[in-house]
Amino acid sequence: MEIKLTQQENITTAHLIGRLDTPASQEISQNMDELQAAAAKTLILDCSELEYISSSGLRIFLTLRKTAASKGGKIIIKSISPVIRQVFMMTGFLNLFEIQG
Amino acid sequence: MTERHLLLQNDIRQIPQLADFVETIAQESNLDQSMAMTLNLALEEAVTNVIMYAYPKGSQGLVDLEAIVRKDSLVFILSDSGKPFDPTSAPEADISLDVEDRPIGGLGIYMVMNIMDKVEYRRENDRNILTMTKKI
Secondary structure (H helix, E strand, C coil), X not given: CEEEEEEECCEEEEEEEEEECHHHHHHHHCCCHHHHHHHCCEEEEEEEXXXXXXXXXXXXXXXXXXXXXXHCCEEEEECCCHXXXXXXXXXXXXXXXXXXX | CEEEEEEEECCHHHHHHHHHHHHHHHHHXXXXXXXXXXXXXXXXXXXXXXXXXXXXXXXXCEEEEEEEECCCEEEEEEEECCCCCCHHHCCCCCCCCCCCCXXXXXXXXXXXHHHCXXXXXXXXXXXXXXXXXXXX
């Protein structure tokens, strides 16, 4: 699992690459400062190369979404695959996020 | 009918081995990508629960997963010798809550129950035995 961050003015794009399984999510959640700071502004989560997400990965998404809600930021989820969309649907996450493409 | 067996330590870094195990079964049974992914997800959630909570912190324990592959169904029997825990009686997550009220946890078991067609728990000989059936 790899996350590539790019910044353009106030918008941060996090390109998620690989499998966001439990061990990957645990590693990321220990080092979330940059993502959390971005979530307080505008954070695009580019999921075009995200192959898999477990509930621990969803927890990261939700944590960022809560930060955005409390700090006046914005999260946009971009390009989720049909299988990951299915997980979002099953868990009610489709209603919690702005999803593009 | 074929049987497959996976034995893991209670170490979260072993999860990729589970993914390989599910992938092998998915290929053998010609499952489509969506079915393979959700199956992997349900099993990862169930196994993660055992790895994280069944045994006292810092102690070693085993997580045993047996798969029975039939033409029309897959049966997964997950067992451990940790403390008694019945996931089928855990309170159901409320997925209709808004961002502010939505708790961070509780989704794992919800997904297991949602993805599998049948989930049964029993405690036998000091072991937790969770039997999960998926029609294919």
